[in-house]
Amino acid sequence: MNGENDNYDAVEFSEHARNTLLNDRTIGFIDSIVIFSKQQDNWMLAMQKRYADPLGVSEFEIDIPARPCLCTVVDMGVVGEFKSSCCRPAVQYAKKHGYEIDGYPYGIILQRGNENGRFERLLEIRVPVKP
Numbered sequence: 455m456n457g458e459n460d461n462y463d464a465v466e467f468s469e470h471a472r473n474t475l476l477n478d479r480t481i482g483f484i485d486s487i488v489i490f491s492k493q494q495d496n497w498m499l500a501m502q503k504r505y506a507d508p509l510g511v512s513e514f515e516i517d518i519p520a521r522p523c524l525c526t527v528v529d530m531g532v533v534g535e536f537k538s539s540c541c542r543p544a545v546q547y548a549k550k551h552g553y554e555i556d557g558y559p560y561g562i563i564l565q566r567g568n569e570n571g572r573f574e575r576l577l578e579i580r581v582p583v584k585p
Contacts, residue, residue: 548581
């Protein structure tokens with residue numbers, strides 16, 4: 455699925471599916487991977503191959519090799535609040551401190567759930583860097 459901010463590609467991810475899967479009552483069973491574009495203004499949602507294969511999901515494959523990353527955690531907010539640009543500060547931090555970016559930044563959705571009466575989503579952003 456492709457997206458910009460909290461707007462998802464309607465062709466690949468229908469509004470019904472979005473409302474069913476990304477709400478305050480349904481929690482996904484996979485580690486959702488958010489892969490940001492080079493400009494960090496849009497993203498793709500992916501899943502690990504070990505989950506995709508049994509489900510028959512094989513549109514395309516993106517290999518994310520093991521490599522050093524700078525990491526931070528951001529609050530994605532409730533559905534509708536997420537901004538694709540949330541990874542820009544981490545990328546800017548890496549560049550400012552002399553790191554060479556080695557691939558696309560990506561994130562792992564760490565948590566979705568209700569906390570203190572608010573639906574929260576936490577995203578660990580990973581910026582791959584050369585050692």
